[in-house]
Amino acid sequence: MMTMTTLPPDWPGNFWAHWAIFAVIIIVFVLLMFMVFVWLERRAMGIMQARLGPNRAGPFGIFQPAADGLKVMLKEDIVPAKGDKVVHWLAPLVAVVPVLMIFAVVPFQGGAILADLNIGILYVVAISSVATVGVFMAGWASNNKYSLLGAMRQVAAVVSYEIPVVLSVVGVILLTGSLSMQQIVMAQDVPFILLQPLGFLLFFIGALAEINRAPFDLMEADSELVAGFHIEYSGMKFALFYLVEYGEALAISAIVTTLFLGGWRGPLLPPWLWFLVKVGLVFFVMVWIRTTVPRVRIDQLMALAWKFLFPLALLNLVITAVEILAWPSVSPWVLVPINFAIMIVLILLWSRLFKLGWGRVEV
Amino acid sequence: MKFERYGIGIAKGLAVTIRHLLRRPVTTQYPEQRLNTSRRIRGNELIWDKDKCTGCATCAKTCPQGSIEIVTSVMIDENKYQVEKFEVDTGYCIFCGLCVEACPYDALFMGYAYERAKYRRGELVMANEALLASAERRPSGYARPQVEAALPKQSLLLDKDRGKR
Numbered sequence: 001m002m003t004m005t006t007l008p009p010d011w012p013g014n015f016w017a018h019w020a021i022f023a024v025i026i027i028v029f030v031l032l033m034f035m036v037f038v039w040l041e042r043r044a045m046g047i048m049q050a051r052l053g054p055n056r057a058g059p060f061g062i063f064q065p066a067a068d069g070l071k072v073m074l075k076e077d078i079v080p081a082k083g084d085k086v087v088h089w090l091a092p093l094v095a096v097v098p099v100l101m102i103f104a105v106v107p108f109q110g111g112a113i114l115a116d117l118n119i120g121i122l123y124v125v126a127i128s129s130v131a132t133v134g135v136f137m138a139g140w141a142s143n144n145k146y147s148l149l150g151a152m153r154q155v156a157a158v159v160s161y162e163i164p165v166v167l168s169v170v171g172v173i174l175l176t177g178s179l180s181m182q183q184i185v186m187a188q189d190v191p192f193i194l195l196q197p198l199g200f201l202l203f204f205i206g207a208l209a210e211i212n213r214a215p216f217d218l219m220e221a222d223s224e225l226v227a228g229f230h231i232e233y234s235g236m237k238f239a240l241f242y243l244v245e246y247g248e249a250l251a252i253s254a255i256v257t258t259l260f261l262g263g264w265r266g267p268l269l270p271p272w273l274w275f276l277v278k279v280g281l282v283f284f285v286m287v288w289i290r291t292t293v294p295r296v297r298i299d300q301l302m303a304l305a306w307k308f309l310f311p312l313a314l315l316n317l318v319i320t321a322v323e324i325l326a327w328p329s330v331s332p333w334v335l336v337p338i339n340f341a342i343m344i345v346l347i348l349l350w351s352r353l354f355k356l357g358w359g360r361v362e363v
Numbered sequence: 364m365k366f367e368r369y370g371i372g373i374a375k376g377l378a379v380t381i382r383h384l385l386r387r388p389v390t391t392q393y394p395e396q397r398l399n400t401s402r403r404i405r406g407n408e409l410i411w412d413k414d415k416c417t418g419c420a421t422c423a424k425t426c427p428q429g430s431i432e433i434v435t436s437v438m439i440d441e442n443k444y445q446v447e448k449f450e451v452d453t454g455y456c457i458f459c460g461l462c463v464e465a466c467p468y469d470a471l472f473m474g475y476a477y478e479r480a481k482y483r484r485g486e487l488v489m490a491n492e493a494l495l496a497s498a499e500r501r502p503s504g505y506a507r508p509q510v511e512a513a514l515p516k517q518s519l520l521l522d523k524d525r526g527k528r
Contacts, residue, residue: 048383052390292376347370 022114026103033279034246035065040280041246041287048291069239077235080143087141092233092240095134098127099247105181106254109264109271113182120181121173124255125166128210131244132158135219135229138241142232150228153298154219157209160305165206167313168199171320172259185263190332193260198316198343200260202309204285207256209301211248214290216301253282312350389520400477402504402514405458408474409451410502411494415470418444422462422471430455431462449494453479454487464506472502472510 039054039062046053054061079088105120107113117123132155139151173179175195176187193200209216220228230241257263257278266274296304319342323335391398400406418435434448463471476499481487496502504511 044384047388048380050383050386050389052388052392055392288377288380292380293373351370 019114022104022112025108025112026100026114029108030100030103030243030247030250033250034243035069036280037246037250037283038065038068038242040283041290044284044287045291048288072239072242073236075235075238077237078232080232083143083232084141087137088232089237091134091138091141092237092244093134094137095131095244096240096247098130098134099244099251101127102251103254106251106258107182107185107263108275110182110185112264112272116180116182119179121169121179121184121255121259124181124251125162125169128248128251129158129162131248134244138233139229142229144232146225146227147229147231150219150221150225150231153301154212154229156298157212157216157219157301157305160302161206161209161309164202164305164309164313165210167310167317168196168202168206169259171196171199171316174317174320174324181258181263185258185265188262188265190336191260191262194336195332195339196260196316196320197340198312198346199320200256201343201347202313202316203259204256206305206309207252208286208289209305211245211252213249213286215293215295217290218295218298218301221295249283249286250279253279253286256282307353308350312346315346391520398520399515399518400475401517402511403506404473404475404477404503405460405505406474406477406503407456407458407479408453408476408489408500409456409462409494410472410474410496410500411449411451412470412472413446413449413491413495415468416446416449417468417470418446419467421465421467425461425465427459427461428455428457448490450488450490451494452488454484460505469507472496472507473505475501475503475514 042064043053043061054064057063057067079085102124104114105117105123107116135154136151139147139149139154142148172184172192175192176184178184178187208214212219219225220230225231230238233241254275257275261278261282263278264271264275266278269277323338327335418433420433420435423429423431423433430452432448432450432452433446435444435446438445458473460473463473501514502510504514
């Protein structure tokens with residue numbers, strides 16, 4: 001059995017000290033991981049495409065994100081003449097702050113958490129959607145048709161994908177019996193990816209769509225909408241949107257790690273290192289998917305959410321609930337093969353049912 | 364039952380991309396790493412062999428651009444022409460290689476190099492000594508099989524890909 005060393009909830013002993021220390025830790029963590037992720041994404045993507053990726057700034061190009069950041073800060077800040085200036089200025093802030101706020105409930109290790117809310121995951125679900133408001137503000141304030149189109153697609157995607165994501169989270173909550181992120185980690189003697197394989201898949205796909213990463217990046221589709229909502233942004237404001245993009249990816253990696261991969265728990269290595277390793281791994285899978293899968297169309301995006309993920313998420317929820325009610329005390333290892341079998345059967349079945357333009361009359 | 368639509372296609376794609384992680388990148392980091400060019404490259408310069416040249420001006424006649432200019436004078440005692448001026452305006456040259464093919468005395472070669480950009484147009488007009496072969500100005504094997512045999516083989520990206528990382 002792995003060690004479950006936990007820090008007291010107000011770890012250095014003082015409420016304000018705890019608050020200050022973790023605020024600093026979170027900001028440093030997000031900014032550092034942002035740089036690591038930018039580098040990892042470009043480098044890994046380059047190598048997977050038989051290219052090299054950035055390799056000029058520093059060994060293996062590790063200073064490339066810093067160089068990019070410096071460049072972007074020195075750039076001119078352009079505001080569209082006919083844009084809504086106040087909203088244009090406010091939008092990056094509205095997008096960034098919720099992303100940073102998500103990390104308040106992410107447990108980095110036992111007890112190392114800014115606020116162990118008893119509604120942790122609900123808080124995450126609620127806060128993470130607020131960033132969309134920032135995106136929509138950006139799209140609107142830019143007074144540009146492409147920005148507005150991108151922002152509207154983003155809103156449509158978030159509204160649709162929130163449902164399967166939340167439903168698959170509910171599966172985890174049923175298993176845990178608590179909404180607290182700390183409790184969810186504690187409950188994972190068997191990582192929930194094994195107990196909830198379908199839920200993990202749905203959550204991961206839905207989360208990819210929500211943070212508009214490839215293959216669901218059609219809100220900022222570089223090749224059709226040029227850059228979507230942040231066309232008209234430059235300089236520091238653009239950097240903030242860039243930070244939002246990777247901050248959200250980091251947040252989703254951290255939440256997937258916490259909900260499905262056992263959080264900071266693991267043998268041998270110190271817990272915080274386990275957490276970082278798992279977060280990096282999840283992000284690598286995101287990069288991997290991005291290099292592989294081509295971008296979907298908007299109708300495919302909506303169809304996938306409503307016709308594929310949503311019914312499967314509902315079924316997953318019902319099946320999990322039945323399992324918990326029927327066999328409350330059965331060993332989780334018995335449920336693992338059953339759940340995997342259920343996942344495969346359901347996916348095969350639904351793939352057969354899931355067709356785009358089924359019965360559509362040609363116009 | 365076709366399995367392509369049950370996520371198998373995506374799985375196959377993922378396998379392909381992950382295999383690329385173990386592949387060598389095909390990128391050549393140009394100024395530091397260079398591939399050997401084709402041995403018969405028509406590089407963007409002309410190389411002139413002063414000793415072999417008889418001043419017959421066949422090259423000037425074949426040049427579709429008229430960018431070669433030869434001025435000769437007669438050397439009565441040696442019974443041949445003295446080339447006073449051999450001038451190529453490489454700004455007009457289209458590097459078709461017809462002059463090299465036409466030369467009856469193998470006195471003209473295409474260049475092996477390809478980095479001959481200049482800052483001024485006047486620098487593109489090269490004459491006499493500037494056209495001679497040197498360590499940097501190597502002749503290419505274009506229409507000159509004996510030169511070609513001595514040049515290094517062309518490196519292909521395909522060979523690079525065969526080696527594992």
